[in-house]
Amino acid sequence: MSVLFRAPSLCLRFQTSFAAASRLSSSQSGKKFTKKHEWISVENGVGTVGITDFxxxxxxxxxxxxxxxxxxxxSKGESTGAVESVKAASDIYAPVSGTVTKKNVALEEEPGQINKSPFDKGWMYKLKVKDEKELKDLLDASQYEEFKKENQGH
Structure with missing residues (x-):
């Protein structure tokens, strides 16, 4: 498969409306976010990882x-996979270090679930978190929303 455009990250290279960039979803509650637009939700030492609706x-x-x-x-920050769309392709990065315990095989059959339900059915993989202290380096939902506003159009 050839890819015409490969972005090193989802670094806000595409324009979006301010309203879409600034809404705070209830499904973001309790999640932590990277500046590369991945999210993680941790329960009992197991993190569920995906990309944001943005x-x-x-x-x-x-x-x-x-x-x-x-x-x-x-390892935290390491590429763990990729997402390809009709517009672009982007690497997915680990928000924290750990060992993958499960991947969402349904996405391989129906990758569009990421668009329809990025915080629920569109999760990508689960991992046993190696060090929960790494979570403190991530953004909470309100910090992530502020980050998106500050970086609008970059």
Whole structure:
């Protein structure tokens, strides 16, 4: 498969409306976010990882996902897979270090779930968090919203 455009991250390279960028969704509550637009929700030491609704909107219709296999050890900030859409492709980065315990195989059959439900059915993988202290380096929902506003159009 050839990719015409490969972005190193979802660094707000695409324009979006201010309203879309500034809304705070109840599904974001309790989640932590990276500046590359991944999210993680941790319960009992297991993190569920995905990309944000903002990232999904910027990518457009997702047509392919590459996810890490179960048992894969990942380090915070390391590429763990990719998302490809009709507009672009982008790497997915680990928000924290850990070992992948499960991947959302349904996304391989229906990658559009990322667009329809990025915080629920569109989750990408789960991992056993190696060090929960790494979560303190991530943004909470309100900090993430402020980050998007400050970086609008960059």
């Amino acid at each position: 990232a999904a909107e910027q990518l457009g219709d997702v047509v392919f996902v590459e996810l890490p296999d179960e048992g894969t050890e990942v």
